[in-house]
Amino acid sequence: MTAVGLTAERPTGSGHARPWAAIQQTATMAWRNLVQIKHNPMELMDLSVQPVMFVLLFTYVFGGQMEGSTERYLQYALPGIIVQNALFATMSTAIGLNTDLTKGVFDRLRSLPIARFAPLLGRILADLGKQLWSLALMLTLGFALGFRADRGVAGVLGTALLILVFALAVSWLSVLVGMVAGDPEKVQILVFTLIMPITFTSSAFVRPETMPDGLRAWSDINPATQLSDACRGLLTGGEVASPVLWSLVWAAGFAAVFFPLAMRAYRARA
Amino acid sequence: MTYAIEAEGLTKRFKQTQALAGVDLAARTGTVLGVLGPNGAGKTTTVRVLCTLLRPDGGRARVAGHDVLRRPGLVRASIGLTGQYAAVDEMLTGYENLLMIGRLLGVPRPAARHRATELLERFRLADAAGRAAKTFSGGMRRRLDLAASLVGRPEVLFLDEPTTGLDPHSRGELWEIVRGLVSDGTTVLLTTQYLEEADQLADHVVVIDHGRVIAGGTPDELKDQVGGQVLRVRPADPADLDTVHALVAVAAGPATALDGQAVTAPVRDPGLLPTVVRHLAEAGVAVAELELRRSSLDEVFLALTGHRAEADPSHAGPGAAPPGPGPGHPGARAHAARTEVPA
Incomplete structure (x- = not known):
């Protein structure tokens, strides 16, 4: 057996990652996380079928009873469905990181002379890209079903920006979960039991006025309420300043608490 | 005589387990060092320390002339690692896996593509290059994993139980590849539970048990020693x-x-x-x-x-x-x- 070309000069000169190299490594990791979708039909389901399914189910199953008309309910619920989907999607960061940890991919990456945070940042960037995809899909479907964005393009762009900022903040919680969880299945269960109640006790799908007092008090401060109301305001009109502000406060709170914890967990394991 | 791997008094404790209780070993440049021991003996922990994945509690180690604690970046630039659990990305194709490593190492895109194709051909994976690694057989996966650790042309290669779970045919194939690499001048540290593997491949063998090296020598010397x-x-x-x-x-x-x-x-x-x-x-x-x-x-x-x-x-x-x-x-x-x- 010949071994030509296997042990000639190495392409990498320095063991220290320079800033440009680190950016390129992050981009490569992001590419890797996106190209994975091609070979993973389940992930495509998560990203595409699930958002479409939620929009259709909520509109046509609940619409009539909630607002007397599917169009009217869609107008109310689409921002909330977008928020719920975005929250679920942030947790794919946890699942992805955890899979890399448990399958040994992180060991390989760590044994390479690359910037330590390239795998993490690449993952987060790719997941934000997936957020945008799902958002675009839901809005397009919404428009096809009769949703009206009364504030026009600015409102849509504002919504996208707010969702991304919020998702980025929450993804530090996701990173923490991904780093400490035993296996990807546990992450999935934890995420579901966390996010379902949060979105269902918010203004995402129903008006909190109809809730019992205690629940309503919670709903008023619920981050999912603030974010849903903010998106609703940006897309269909109504109050914008207060819910956007409170959404950003929540995002800052998430980042302040979970960014340091996530970084500590990441340094310990990756 | 130069040593590509030198370790002195490595210790590591995980909660109740003393994983390493003072491991000393050395591998001459261009040779194969076999690290032999049962499960839980400390083989993988030793490899993880030498690959900069794990900080030892005590002791020193140099790989390719660089201190693993003080210059981990330089060590990483000199090594390849193939773990016990094939650490390829299952959701990427064989080609994409190798391309990714090349790009991470800073190889320009055309050269990284060329390198990926070259390695896939060499490891008889060209036909499966476009398939996701999750569809690969155990032997193919292990070959891809080995190919991934060679993208950067490492001076020192760590193979942590590279043939565990492989059928005899695939094992023989891997042995051939390792021999080829060594004849090219690569230093290899190979952990194994298979004595035959150490006998076949290693120039020098250390036997590890309970986190300690309990014997060392050429395979022949070891047989004589007992x-x-x-x-x-x-x-x-x-x-x-x-x-x-x-x-x-x-x-x-x-x-x-x-x-x-x-x-x-x-x-x-x-x-x-x-x-x-x-x-x-x-x-x-x-x-x-x-x-x-x-x-x-x-x-x-x-x-x-x-x-x-x-x-x-x-x-x-x-x-x-x-x-x-x-x-x-x-x-x-x-x-x-x-x-x-x-x-």
Whole structure:
């Protein structure tokens, strides 16, 4: 057996990652996380079928009873469905990181002379890209079903920006979960039991006025309420300043608490 | 003589387990160092320390001339790692996996593509290059993993149980690849539970048990170190097996063991063979096979550690090692061997 070309000069000169190299490594990791979708039909389901399914189910199953008309309910619920989907999607960061940890991919990456945070940042960037995809899909479907964005393009762009900022903040919680969880299945269960109640006790799908007092008090401060109301305001009109502000406060709170914890967990394991 | 890998007094503790209790080892540049030991002996922990994946509690190590604690970046730029669990990305194709590593190493895109194609061809993965790695067989996955660790043309290659779980054919293929790499000048550290693998590939072997190196040398030196030879007797009629066992045990002592259809016994006294032959003749037992040979590494391992190397990883684990005082000194040999005699 010949071994030509296997042990000639190495392409990498320095063991220290320079800033440009680190950016390129992050981009490569992001590419890797996106190209994975091609070979993973389940992930495509998560990203595409699930958002479409939620929009259709909520509109046509609940619409009539909630607002007397599917169009009217869609107008109310689409921002909330977008928020719920975005929250679920942030947790794919946890699942992805955890899979890399448990399958040994992180060991390989760590044994390479690359910037330590390239795998993490690449993952987060790719997941934000997936957020945008799902958002675009839901809005397009919404428009096809009769949703009206009364504030026009600015409102849509504002919504996208707010969702991304919020998702980025929450993804530090996701990173923490991904780093400490035993296996990807546990992450999935934890995420579901966390996010379902949060979105269902918010203004995402129903008006909190109809809730019992205690629940309503919670709903008023619920981050999912603030974010849903903010998106609703940006897309269909109504109050914008207060819910956007409170959404950003929540995002800052998430980042302040979970960014340091996530970084500590990441340094310990990756 | 230069050493591509040097480790001195490595210690590492995980909660209740002393994973490394002072590991010393060295691999000469361009040779294969076999690290032999049962599951839980500290092989993987040693590799993880040397690959900068794990900080040791104590001790020093240099890989490719760089201190693993002070210059981890330079160490990483010099090594390739193929782990016990094939660490390829299952959701990427073989080609994409190699392309990713090349790009991460800063290889320009055309060169990284070329390198990926070249390695896939060399490891007979060209046909499967466009398939997701999750569809690969165990042997293919392991070859891809090895290819991934070679993208950067490492000076030092760490193979952590590279053939565990592979069929004999795939194992042989991997051995060939490793030989090719070594002939090109790569230094290889190979951990294994398979004594045959160490015998086949390693220039130098260290035996690890309970986080400590308990023996070292060339495979031949190790066999000599444990000393003696092994007598093997296979009766013509399997029904005579118990008789033969009893006869040999009288002459060779309690270390006599049943091995399939044959009886084996360590030989320390040169007079044993004639004695056994005489006993067999007196008893009128027809013998199909009578053999006197040097101890295999398996027997060396048994004598050194007091337990057999685990060939089947499914029933092994950190708890597989027998309790009691460490059998790391020569005096423990006889006792250790005796524990293996069937009652």
